[in-house]
Amino acid sequence: MTRRAVGWHRTGLLLLILLVWEGAARGRWLDPDFVSPPSRVVLALADLANPRILAAARLTATEVLVAFILAAVIGVGGGLLIGHSAFTYRAVRPMVLLLFSMPKMVMLPLFILFFGIGLLSKAVFAFSLGVFPVLLNVITGARMVEPTLIAAATSMGATRTAVFAKVVLPASLPAVVTGLRVGMTQTVLGVLLAELYAANTGLGYYIALYSQTFKPAQLFALFFLVAAIAILVNEVLRALERRASRWREEEVEAVVGP
Amino acid sequence: MIELKDVGVVYSGEGGMADVEALRGVTLTVRQGEFLALLGPSGCGKSTLLGLAAGLRRPTTGDVRVGGARLAGPRPDTIAVVFQDHSLFPWRTVVGNIEAGLEFRGVARAERQTRAMHYLRMVGLEAFARAVPRQLSGGMKQRVAIARALALETPVLLMDEPFGALDEQTRMVLGEEVSQIFARTEKTILLVTHSLAEAVFLADRIAVMSGRPGRIRETIQVEAAHPRTPEFMTSPAFHTLRDHLFRLLHDEMRASVLGHDRGAR
16 A cells, blocks of 8 residues: 555544544534534634643743753763663662652652642652653663773773763763653653642643533643644654664664653 | 783672683783784683783783883773774764774874874775764774774784674785785784684784683794785695694684583693
8 A cells, every 4th residue: 555545544534533523522422511522622722822821831841841851961960870880780770760660649749748839849740750761761771882882992092081971972872862752751741740730820730620610622622732742842852863873773672661 | 012921810700600710820922013813712811811901901910011011001002902893983984983092092183084084095995984884894894993993003903803703705805904004004913813824824923822711822933024915825834834723722622612621631
């Protein structure tokens, strides 16, 4: 089958789903308190462009950014340090894995108790989710740097810092970008979860509000907006990932997550 | 130039494994301007010995000196190393790889580039300057690795089975190239190899090692001027030497391949 035919079938299927949904919602087979027809969801998208929602979106974006930068800096730096030396790998990695296996969700009330219901608690919680994919991918990346590359650099006079910056970091770069991508999805998830749980603004708060006040059109519109942004960011990072691993001879799977 | 005096190396066993004695009482001198081949069965500690001479490894006992001074670490001003598996940086271009060593040594960018291109021409790969390693064949990668070591312009060159992973024909061609480079650059070269023919073809002197723990069993002189040509490989002198080495090593190689314990003899 040609690519074009595949594309047509895909579009057709999507349209069919939308049509059935529209019909089901209009024909009252679905409770209008819970589900809006897609045409009304599209109209509600325009509704979202009001100052309160925009301010909420800005806050959510800031929270994601703060959490992601923290996760990136600590994840990449810590990951390189832990993965580079056999000693720290054996000493520290089990602890990282232990923390990673802990369900962070149960910590959320604690974080809110500690850091309030503002930006800080969201950022810290999202960080606690987002840092692990970065950390674990980078640890593995740094661990798998060919020892002979390090020996070669050392024999050519590379200092410890140069070995790190010019061998360990570039060799781990594909793992770094993979970790960042997976970490980003986790960070977004963390911020939205925390906002759903306890907040007075932010996109997660409005998702909770719209569902509790039975405004399915706005709820679905917001849901699609958040999903679209998340997919966009993920695709940008995936493109970066392909660029970063162009020199690789074989594809390497992400250690954690999709 | 390089002196190993009564050197021993013991790897301490990890996780309940017994200690491994890789080298015992090795005394060996590589004279200035000499091409010395270190020949031995696999696992006899040849690469360990080269690691010692490169300053990448410390001896458990004994003394390693280069140019009279005790070796405390890598000496990129004096010693360049070509590794077994080319060890090129896969994310750098060919010319970028050759520049890497100069970069670590703090050579200015402009000079780095001219020097890198000069040595790339020497190994005949100037057309591939902008390629990345994965686009090259195994033999080409190893030539880049040789160019990278040459670009450091050190008096000493250490080569750890540089052609070990290559096919017979490529080995022969690269062997001739190395012989020519050696004749042209007056370097001191220490070559680790398990190939009898390679050792005879390239070296002025061959140190034959015994199996684990590695010891120097005999050193043999090869009298032929550099650069050596394929005709040398078909000469009676070549075959006499090769046969002698074969007899010396045959039992060792059997023991190392079949896993017999030499210590019991």
